[in-house]
Amino acid sequence: MVHYNASLEDTEFYKLQRRVVLRNCGVIDPESIDEYIAVDGYAALGKALTSMTPAQVVDEIKASGLRGRGGGGFPTGMKWSFTAAQNNPVKYVVCNADEGDPGAFMDRSVLEGDPHCIIEGMALCGYATGAHEGYVYVRAEYPIAVKRLGKAIEDARAYGLLGKDIFGSGFDFDLYLRLGAGAFVCGEETALMTSIEGNRGEPRPRPPYPAVSGLFKKPTTENNVETFANVAQIILNGADWFASVGTERSKGTKVFALGGKINNTGLVEVPMGTTLRQIVEVVGGGIPNGKHFKAAQTGGPSGGCIPASMIDIEIDYDNLVAQGAMMGSGGMIIMDEDTCMVDIAKFFLQFTVDESCGKCTACRIGTKRLYELLEKITDGKGTLEDLDTMETLCRYIKDNSLCGLGQTAPNPVLSTYSRFPEEYKAHVVDKKCPAGVCKSLLTYVIDPEKCKGCTACARVCPVGAISGTVKEPHVIDAAKCIKCGSCMERCKFGAISKK
């Protein structure tokens, strides 16, 4: 049956989605301030500046239950109240737009598709906390976002929505852009501030917390793009409206960057509390090629995995943490049975090893040694003792690292090890990779029953490891084989398998 008049909302992909953060993306011209204003843009700022006290704005955000969308999930209203309580004439608002998780691009979509909502959210934060200056720290790899945000700031200034005496309220607020040079650690708030100050982006010890001594040692409120994108909607529609969506302790919606072994990849925005099964099977359209769902990695390289047995989990901050995973900024990588969990842990760890700023010993050397242990295991050289050392080292890095990057770096290892210990043991004890991913542990074999002797495999083998005469079963010389898989791909008879 064909629905000629089916609305977009009714499609499988959209029917469970609810777009608050992404509401304007793809709908309005991001370079037109007038179009933003036409969809109630800056109405929230007007409402706050003309009819609410700063404390009321803080209270409204508190009441909404909005939590930071950047990773930790700290209650936003509470964060604002800390800065608001500081008695200092100079305070700052900082927007973390240094989105760095591999495969995550929700912030980019907002910055490129609806830049004014960030400006409005930050101005509201400035009003609520008593700050008159804000910085957006955006990565230089997002040139369109930089361009559009820059234009949006200029347009807002021209309209008197940034600058002196906004809405005749006497409130001054202005914004500046700072470009990040591509260091993942600059997404950590103290490193981000150090970078804005003009120094090498490295985290600094806390306390003092940014609310007390942040950017340029002044009280600072830092939130990420997605958090700020919610703010104007909350002020405009009220805390109750926002809190009506979500679970008890996680309100509103969350944007996920769906990726990996799933049919519909891309950004999805769903209410908090949507189950993983709904995301995978309905929104994501299931796993391709008839494969089965094995696990989902949430929270990017700092997160953890949710195994298939937990597919009915309601996704919110606390449920994810309880499962040893985390919301993070919203990366969601779906894995099927062809994914080796040791290999995937190694993959994520490689990222943090590369991105460690090198300041503290635990992260700089610890993650590298942890990576080397995983390498040893996937190379088939691991021992049971190595598994113990691996776990001890994971705990050590978590406990001893200076900042969130190091403290969460071992998560992919710990979470895969706790969920899939048998896979680790298979690598170590049986010297096998059950998912058939780890090359060193694979052997390609030709089933003589099925082999027709067509010679196709021998011809495609780049190292001449396959021998045999025409119409006779061929044989792979394991010593020569480089495990490239070309023969298996070429064989029309399914005679070649990896073990």
Place this chain on the structure above:
Amino acid sequence: MSEEKLVNLKINGIDVSVPEGTTVLLAARKAGIRIPTLCWLKDINEIGACRICVVENEVKGARKLIAACTFPVSEGMVIYTNSPKVIESRKTTLQLLLSNHKMECLSCVRSGNCELQALCKEYGVEDAHRFDGFRSTWAIDDSAPHMYRDNEKCILCRRCVAVCSKTQACSVIGANDRGIDTHIACAFERGLADVACVSCGQCIVACPTGALSEKDDTQKVFDALNDPKKHVIIQTAPSVRVQLGEEFGMPIGSLVTGKMVSSLRMLGFEKVFDTNFAADMTIMEEATEFLKRYKEKDNLPMTTSCSPGWVKYIEYYYPELLPHVSSTKSPQGIFGSIAKTYYAEKMGWDPADVFCVSAMPCTAKKFEAQRYEHTAVKGLPDIDAVLTTRELGRMIRKMGIMWDELPEGEFDAPFGLGSGAGTIFGATGGVMEAALRTAYEVVSGQKLPDDKLDFTAVRGTQGIKEADIDIPTPEGETLTIHVAVASGLVNAKQILEWIKSGEKNYDFVEIMACPGGCVNGGGQPIQPADVRNFTDIRKIRAEALYRDDLGLPIRRSHENPDVTAMYEGFFGEPGSEKAEEIMHTVYIPRKQY
């Protein structure tokens, strides 16, 4: 001022009350508990990077590791500094550091005086190879005249970086790359010789390991000593006599002039002279120069020129202010030029056969010795080799000289007699005080009473000191000389900014590159941070110099009979043409990039 708010906490079960804002580490010391550190340098490098100082903080029954060096105390805090988890964590941190460390511990210059080694011993790190894996490899930077950087021994504590920027205002080093590849280097991986490094060596003193070390010139000196053709003579700077004892386990601030002289003689130096004599010569020249410039209002304030790190700093960073610097050579330079001219002539030696060594508390002196302007005899350097106090200690140990058994020796004539004014050159304010003793008496024509000889206003370890000194003239007027004394280049920078802006009008300014002056120079014996953080070694060593001054028969440079004889027999009078030619120098504006 309002009362400091006190915070109560428990550390290992001991109740402690400390002012709000105190770190857990300092609170623990109040409870008599030492927490180990590597990256922490009090007030200079408080970055919580090495993680050696972790302790457990119990919050609502759960214990979390925190870095004691930066974490402030809070009311009701419960801290455990020695729990099994803490000990295990520290041990793992040490093992991780060792896994990326060049284990040259048997012969490393810092073996026995290495903070990493000491902690490994303390924590019983028996399995040093537990985490062996990829090890970063770096070429040694030996481009600078005064030091080596061996990044394979670096533990990235960043103490050198902090000192270079915060106390020395140079910032020529920082962290490059990231992750396991992180290393300390200059911008764009240039060598230290190619950046605006002033050779002060404060980074070496700050280094906990053997990653930074002075260029070792001991072999060069041994070779000269073994060359029968050479007349190897040595001069010893004022500060060395209050430092060298530490190389042999003596308390900080031990005055060991006699033992030092004996040891040098045993090492085979033909003549053992005192830089204090040259310092007196410096005062004669500098005080004369100052009075002339003061009268002529010529580029005032005049600044001192004896600290080669300072001279290099102003050449790099404020070349436009170079006319303010006194043209008088440093005592080392004056000694070298006299040795190869006057003394060689007197002894009937070919200047080319004179090998002039200086023992200095300084690494920048190695640079100064290489300056081409410092050649009183054409084609010959005034100074052939500079030994830091550390290198001198090394030579004495290597030659099996039993320090404790050494008798009290005496310097050789004619450059062995130095005044108390010369000896206090080693402390910040000392050159100023020495110059004032002479200038006062020259201008007023009166002898300062002994109890007025101490210009206490310019003493002490503060970074910047100011004073107005009144000198009566024979005409019954009073000259008021505005003086300032700065040590540590960040303070020098402040003074220079004031001079530039005209905010302050000084007449005479003494500047030493190293905080506290030469007693805390880049060539001093290295005391671990654990000592430096809680003991003002600058103060203790300086006090030893002032004691030395007090006990000397001659305390004014112009009363040194050898100095008078030198002028009478060779130079004529201070500031004469010959003195200008031999004892004065020129400076070179340098480009930072």
